[in-house]
Amino acid sequence: MNDRIEKRIELKAPLSRVWRALTDYREFGAWFRVKLDGPFVPGEVSRGHITYPGYEHVKWEAVLQKLEPERLFSFTWHPYAVDPKTDYSKETPTLVEFKLEKTAGGTLLVLTESGFDKIPSDRRLEAFRRNDGGWTEQMQNVESHVAQKP
Amino acid sequence: MWHKSRNRRGGNPNAPAPVFAALGDETRLSLVARLSAGPPCSISQLTGGSRLTRQAISKHLRVLEHAGIVHGVRAGRQKLFEFDPRPMQEVRGYLDLVSEQWDQALARLRLFVEK
Numbered sequence: 001m002n003d004r005i006e007k008r009i010e011l012k013a014p015l016s017r018v019w020r021a022l023t024d025y026r027e028f029g030a031w032f033r034v035k036l037d038g039p040f041v042p043g044e045v046s047r048g049h050i051t052y053p054g055y056e057h058v059k060w061e062a063v064l065q066k067l068e069p070e071r072l073f074s075f076t077w078h079p080y081a082v083d084p085k086t087d088y089s090k091e092t093p094t095l096v097e098f099k100l101e102k103t104a105g106g107t108l109l110v111l112t113e114s115g116f117d118k119i120p121s122d123r124r125l126e127a128f129r130r131n132d133g134g135w136t137e138q139m140q141n142v143e144s145h146v147a148q149k150p
Numbered sequence: 151m152w153h154k155s156r157n158r159r160g161g162n163p164n165a166p167a168p169v170f171a172a173l174g175d176e177t178r179l180s181l182v183a184r185l186s187a188g189p190p191c192s193i194s195q196l197t198g199g200s201r202l203t204r205q206a207i208s209k210h211l212r213v214l215e216h217a218g219i220v221h222g223v224r225a226g227r228q229k230l231f232e233f234d235p236r237p238m239q240e241v242r243g244y245l246d247l248v249s250e251q252w253d254q255a256l257a258r259l260r261l262f263v264e265k
Contacts, residue, residue, distance in 0.1 A: 002170075003170040003174075005245060005248060005249045005252060007249075007252055007253070007256060009256055009260065011259075011260055011263055011264060012264050013263040013264050017263050018263050021259060021262055021263045022259075027262070030262060031255070031258040031259045031261070031262040032255055032258070032259075033258070079248050080247070080248065080251075109256070109259075111252060111256065113248065113252070116170065116241070116244070116245060116248075117168055117169065117170040117171055119244075121237070121240065124240055124241065124243075124244040
């Protein structure tokens, strides 16, 4: 069993376009569904609010790690930190890395998130409980809404 | 059903369960493979057929016990070790959940950059 998640997707868009979508805080916010307070600065905390329907009360907080132009964008954060009453700051965060590579058809994006072994087991259980009718269902709602009203 | 494993595991419920670390070792993986496929075993049984000493096996079992992957159960004067699948299921399920969220986020990123 691996202590990390890895996703590889090929995007039909130039490297510069993907880089901007990842690292411009407004563009990142548009697809990630978070309203960020300001630009990403390595070593600094990025703050904002989730704009995902039903999760608007949830704060976004991540520490920017690397911004290596058109190559690597990374931050640390607390995955599934959706309970406003819980202080996640004392827990070890996970590392999220977006690596980009130019391909013939566009851009290869490799996303990894690592460090899950350090997440308290109670937090993992909480994520399960919250997932009942959580993100997945929300997503299905949005999809069916869009499908009905194109 | 998940909260039971926490109670049984004991200790500080907020401490991370070092499941990945516990499984990141060939010997421990082979112990887990053996215990998950059969009945509870004693240290002697687990040492038999292995090139490792009783002390070494015992040390590995403690790591697995700490992660909640095996539990010691008393059988008369013997201590037997039994496999508990829950910590591994819990970790797997959690990773699946986070993984699914990334799939959704990356699908939105695709729409965003390819439009």
